[in-house]
Amino acid sequence: MLKPLGDRVVIELVESEEKTSSGIVLPDSAKEKPQEGRVVAVGTGRVTDSGEKVALEVSVEDRIIFSKYAGTEVKYQGAEYLILRESDILAVLG
Amino acid sequence: MLKPLGDRVVIELVESEEKTSSGIVLPDSAKEKPQEGRVVAVGTGRVTDSGEKVALEVSVEDRIIFSKYAGTEVKYQGAEYLILRESDILAVLG
Amino acid sequence: MLKPLGDRVVIELVESEEKTSSGIVLPDSAKEKPQEGRVVAVGTGRVTDSGEKVALEVSVEDRIIFSKYAGTEVKYQGAEYLILRESDILAVLG
Amino acid sequence: MLKPLGDRVVIELVESEEKTSSGIVLPDSAKEKPQEGRVVAVGTGRVTDSGEKVALEVSVEDRIIFSKYAGTEVKYQGAEYLILRESDILAVLG
Amino acid sequence: MLKPLGDRVVIELVESEEKTSSGIVLPDSAKEKPQEGRVVAVGTGRVTDSGEKVALEVSVEDRIIFSKYAGTEVKYQGAEYLILRESDILAVLG
Amino acid sequence: MLKPLGDRVVIELVESEEKTSSGIVLPDSAKEKPQEGRVVAVGTGRVTDSGEKVALEVSVEDRIIFSKYAGTEVKYQGAEYLILRESDILAVLG
Amino acid sequence: MLKPLGDRVVIELVESEEKTSSGIVLPDSAKEKPQEGRVVAVGTGRVTDSGEKVALEVSVEDRIIFSKYAGTEVKYQGAEYLILRESDILAVLG
Numbered sequence: 001m002l003k004p005l006g007d008r009v010v011i012e013l014v015e016s017e018e019k020t021s022s023g024i025v026l027p028d029s030a031k032e033k034p035q036e037g038r039v040v041a042v043g044t045g046r047v048t049d050s051g052e053k054v055a056l057e058v059s060v061e062d063r064i065i066f067s068k069y070a071g072t073e074v075k076y077q078g079a080e081y082l083i084l085r086e087s088d089i090l091a092v093l094g
Numbered sequence: 095m096l097k098p099l100g101d102r103v104v105i106e107l108v109e110s111e112e113k114t115s116s117g118i119v120l121p122d123s124a125k126e127k128p129q130e131g132r133v134v135a136v137g138t139g140r141v142t143d144s145g146e147k148v149a150l151e152v153s154v155e156d157r158i159i160f161s162k163y164a165g166t167e168v169k170y171q172g173a174e175y176l177i178l179r180e181s182d183i184l185a186v187l188g
Numbered sequence: 189m190l191k192p193l194g195d196r197v198v199i200e201l202v203e204s205e206e207k208t209s210s211g212i213v214l215p216d217s218a219k220e221k222p223q224e225g226r227v228v229a230v231g232t233g234r235v236t237d238s239g240e241k242v243a244l245e246v247s248v249e250d251r252i253i254f255s256k257y258a259g260t261e262v263k264y265q266g267a268e269y270l271i272l273r274e275s276d277i278l279a280v281l282g
Numbered sequence: 283m284l285k286p287l288g289d290r291v292v293i294e295l296v297e298s299e300e301k302t303s304s305g306i307v308l309p310d311s312a313k314e315k316p317q318e319g320r321v322v323a324v325g326t327g328r329v330t331d332s333g334e335k336v337a338l339e340v341s342v343e344d345r346i347i348f349s350k351y352a353g354t355e356v357k358y359q360g361a362e363y364l365i366l367r368e369s370d371i372l373a374v375l376g
Numbered sequence: 377m378l379k380p381l382g383d384r385v386v387i388e389l390v391e392s393e394e395k396t397s398s399g400i401v402l403p404d405s406a407k408e409k410p411q412e413g414r415v416v417a418v419g420t421g422r423v424t425d426s427g428e429k430v431a432l433e434v435s436v437e438d439r440i441i442f443s444k445y446a447g448t449e450v451k452y453q454g455a456e457y458l459i460l461r462e463s464d465i466l467a468v469l470g
Numbered sequence: 471m472l473k474p475l476g477d478r479v480v481i482e483l484v485e486s487e488e489k490t491s492s493g494i495v496l497p498d499s500a501k502e503k504p505q506e507g508r509v510v511a512v513g514t515g516r517v518t519d520s521g522e523k524v525a526l527e528v529s530v531e532d533r534i535i536f537s538k539y540a541g542t543e544v545k546y547q548g549a550e551y552l553i554l555r556e557s558d559i560l561a562v563l564g
Numbered sequence: 565m566l567k568p569l570g571d572r573v574v575i576e577l578v579e580s581e582e583k584t585s586s587g588i589v590l591p592d593s594a595k596e597k598p599q600e601g602r603v604v605a606v607g608t609g610r611v612t613d614s615g616e617k618v619a620l621e622v623s624v625e626d627r628i629i630f631s632k633y634a635g636t637e638v639k640y641q642g643a644e645y646l647i648l649r650e651s652d653i654l655a656v657l658g
Binding site for chain 6: 566567568570572605611613614615636638640647
């Protein structure tokens with residue numbers, strides 16, 4: 001298992017096709033394009049300057065969209081993951 | 095549904111034409127130009143360094159103007175949205 | 189009406205001529221030059237890291253001078269405005 | 283009257299000549315050179331991240347020296363002023 | 377013994393091969409690639425702006441993955457180590 | 471008298487020669503070289519984000535070494551001074 | 565004596581040779597290389613934004629390794645020292 005640290009999450013990529021059930025389709029544009037993923041593991045949260053731990057907003061199994069160039073790719077036990085900071089996550093699909 | 099994280103909001107673009115009812119018209123100038131949108135969903139707010147959550151000032155259905163180059167475009171279930179941070183919103187039209 | 193967010197203000201430009209009653213005249217110099225405006229609307233204030241809201245120092249109808257290249261131009265219901273952060277305001281004329 | 287905002291002050295320039303009573307003379311050097319001024323108005327102070335207002339250390343009539351390239355020039359009712367942040371003031375002459 | 381300061385950790389590199397038991401294999405991609413290591417020593421934690429010490433999340437013997445270009449190499453008593461900040465650690469393998 | 475603001479100090483330069491009693495001699499090296507001075511006046515201290523004033527560690531008459539390129543030169547009543555921030559002071563000689 | 569300010573320490577360099585008793589040997593690599601030193605004096609600690617003084621983790625006589633390009637060289641009473649911030653120290657050897 002991959003246990004991310006701090007405010008990081010481990011996600012699996014969800015290929016965004018025009019026919020996926022969640023229906024994310026990226027428009028043609030020069031703007032930054034997000035990608036879709038599913039949360040596999042979440043960290044315990046960041047610690048603020050006043051010493052408080054802030055739990056993450058996302059949970060395991062959440063479908064999310066995130067900034068395209070964010071994160072670090074990891075291949076672990078044959079599967080591919082991406083490790084992101086929660087701040088790279090734009091929205092939860094629900 | 096798109097549920098934005100933290101201090102983010104999901105908006106629909108409102109095309110700014112000289113004849114729209116809200117009446118936003120952009121002047122001819124070299125300055126940064128804002129755009130108009132309608133809020134579709136709001137995050138639960140950012141967490142300050144002292145661990146307090148700060149609710150957003152904008153609400154669903156608010157008409158807003160925002161910095162032109164801000165945000166990330168998303169197409170979701172056939173419609174196009176923009177995900178912004180609240181700090182990219184300049185003013186509410188009301 | 190334009191309701192600015194956070195520590196922003198909406199102003200109308202006041203043309204600085206050598207004969208205006210307020211008497212702002214810009215000297216010939218290579219330094220940054222300020223401009224004059226009148227406050228039309230003020231935000232509810234910024235929220236500090238400790239979660240406190242700080243009200244603005246300026247009020248509607250204040251005559252102000254501000255950094256020349258600051259702000260975003262907006263044309264709304266036929267009139268032109270500028271949306272600034274309070275930190276771009278140098279002084280109130282009074 | 284010019285009422286500066288936050289931690290700003292309004293000053294009048296004092297020409298530094300070798301014969302002024304205060305006796306500031308700038309040495310020949312490649313280092314940044316300060317200038318002399320007299321405080322004409324002070325702001326109410328900056329607000330810290332914990333929401334406290336910090337009064338300025340300088341007072342009206344103080345003779346000060348400040349960083350040469352700091353501030354914004356303003357001509358108001360026929361006189362020339364400079365608006366600085368208190369952090370641009372190096373020392374009070376007294 | 378190497379006792380790292382603050383939020384630093386000392387790790388031994390684990391060579392990532394396709395046949396290691398932990399099974400980390402790096403995918404072919406232009407993205408930043410992580411590396412695998414084992415924690416040998418941990419610091420006592422960073423001190424926040426409010427003066428609280430925040431203990432590290434990782435412990436000695438943890439298998440971790442970290443940002444490839446992070447850290448400082450040290451050879452000590454014949455063995456090679458890497459000293460990282462905890463923020464360079466992406467996840468614990470467990 | 472020069473009264474420095476905040477966390478600033480006014481110093482007189484002490485020429486570093488190989489025969490001074492304090493014995494500071496700069497080695498031949500490409501690294502940043504410090505200079506020696508004597509404290510002539512100290513500010514009342516900086517105000518932290520939580521609104522507390524932090525008194526300076528150095529006192530009038532302290533012999534100090536400081537970063538070579540730091541500070542602003544001032545000639546006042548015929549003498550030359552340097553105004554530094556306390557953070558530019560490396561150590562007190564004592 | 566050299567009394568460093570704030571979170572600074574004064575160290576003596578320890579030449580890293582392959583035969584020193586502490587056994588630090590730098591590997592051949594393109595990464596940043598640390599150096600070894602012995603602590604000669606420590607400051608009283610930095611003051612956090614909340615006004616608390618944080619004592620240093622290192623003590624006089626500690627053998628340390630630090631970032632190679634950190635610090636300022638000083639020659640004092642015939643001996644050579646380096647003044648570092650504690651954050652440039654990677655680990656204590658013990």
